[in-house]
Amino acid sequence: MSQAKATMSVRKANDAASVVDIHGEVTAAAENALMDAYTQASTAGARAIILNFGGLEYMNSSGIGLLVTLLIRVNRQKQRLLACGLSEHYRQIFELTRLNEAIGIYGTEAEALAAVG
Amino acid sequence: MSTTPDVKTREEAHWAQPVSKLKVSDVPAGAINLNVEGRQVVGPLQGFGQLWQKTYRVRLSGSKAAPTDVIKTWKENFPKFWPAGNKFYAPLTGIKPGEVAVLNLSMPGGMPLSTGMLVLYADDESFTLMTPQGHMESGWITFSAYEEDGAAVAQVQSIARANDPMYEIGFMLFAHKVQEDFWHHTLRSLAAHFGVEGQVQMFKTCVDSRWQWSQVKNIWHNAAIRTALGMPGQLVGNIFRRQKDGG
Numbered sequence: 623m624s625q626a627k628a629t630m631s632v633r634k635a636n637d638a639a640s641v642v643d644i645h646g647e648v649t650a651a652a653e654n655a656l657m658d659a660y661t662q663a664s665t666a667g668a669r670a671i672i673l674n675f676g677g678l679e680y681m682n683s684s685g686i687g688l689l690v691t692l693l694i695r696v697n698r699q700k701q702r703l704l705a706c707g708l709s710e711h712y713r714q715i716f717e718l719t720r721l722n723e724a725i726g727i728y729g730t731e732a733e734a735l736a737a738v739g
Numbered sequence: 740m741s742t743t744p745d746v747k748t749r750e751e752a753h754w755a756q757p758v759s760k761l762k763v764s765d766v767p768a769g770a771i772n773l774n775v776e777g778r779q780v781v782g783p784l785q786g787f788g789q790l791w792q793k794t795y796r797v798r799l800s801g802s803k804a805a806p807t808d809v810i811k812t813w814k815e816n817f818p819k820f821w822p823a824g825n826k827f828y829a830p831l832t833g834i835k836p837g838e839v840a841v842l843n844l845s846m847p848g849g850m851p852l853s854t855g856m857l858v859l860y861a862d863d864e865s866f867t868l869m870t871p872q873g874h875m876e877s878g879w880i881t882f883s884a885y886e887e888d889g890a891a892v893a894q895v896q897s898i899a900r901a902n903d904p905m906y907e908i909g910f911m912l913f914a915h916k917v918q919e920d921f922w923h924h925t926l927r928s929l930a931a932h933f934g935v936e937g938q939v940q941m942f943k944t945c946v947d948s949r950w951q952w953s954q955v956k957n958i959w960h961n962a963a964i965r966t967a968l969g970m971p972g973q974l975v976g977n978i979f980r981r982q983k984d985g986g
Binding site for chain 1: 755
């Protein structure tokens with residue numbers, strides 16, 4: 623498999639939400655980084671996970687597949703998954719793949735945090 | 740005055756443009772073209788049944804083919820590697836993002852099933868097909884190749900759930916095995932094309948074991964039922980078209 627070209631860092635935004643800052647390319651090679659970031663965010667007790675795509679350079683269809691499996695894990699833990707910082711192109715891809723029906727999409731991190739409440 | 744060259748970004752070149760409803764073009768004579776035109780695409784979140792991720796791999800040991808060679812060949816000969824009796828009518832332009840293909844599948848008992856697929860994504864090392872309403876599954880399937888320890892590995896990975904309760908019963912009774920045999924056959928045929936007697940490995944995970952009762956309504960679009968109901972009309976139409984063309 624190809625080398626991971628994505629880095630994910632986790633920060634606690636408030637008591638309810640953690641933000642995963644995504645940088646680089648989200649492909650199948652990013653699976654471990656994404657799932658580790660989710661585990662770290664959950665350990666901090668977050669009820670909502672916000673994926674910040676502001677640093678995203680590229681995502682292929684395997685990357686979109688990773689988001690599906692992440693979403694199922696999040697739902698199983700009765701958490702919420704939100705996204706912010708998506709470019710117009712990837713907003714359209716979320717609509718095409720209909721992920722936007724289950725992942726709340728917001729323009730900025732502040733808007734996503736406001737939605738978490 | 741300078742002109743801006745028509746250069747697509749990687750994103751634009753590899754991903755399908757958003758579509759609200761599928762449109763079929765260039766269907767060859769003899770194909771059953773039902774259950775595709777006007778349908779919406781559906782992903783792993785929209786179906787009814789348990790969500791499965793299935794991965795099939797074959798290692799092309801001994802072949803010098805690079806992953807890009809494997810994908811180029813796979814795209815150009817996609818239906819050739821399928822088991823007999825199943826047809827994939829690719830668009831004339833080939834497997835390219837946004838194109839819609841018509842599928843005529845042979846169900847157990849010989850019943851035909853007409854459905855389709857949208858080419859959601861395609862690059863030099865992978866391509867992904869997404870299902871429409873009425874297809875047996877709701878989700879997508881990615882065909883890819885990569886290099887590992889000096890040899891190309893060809894992979895099929897699906898993430899999908901049965902589209903409606905009728906299909907889910909079918910999967911529980913027999914369709915998982917039929918599907919798995921289908922992709923084993925495909926990968927073995929692909930490997931044989933490169934002169935390799937390939938051993939196919941399969942890994943499967945039930946990602947979500949719950950049924951999504953909110954999606955029971957999907958049965959309205961069930962392509963198996965609709966193909967059975969629509970076949971007589973399609974056959975009569977084909978006969979009239981042939982007579983008209985001949986006269």
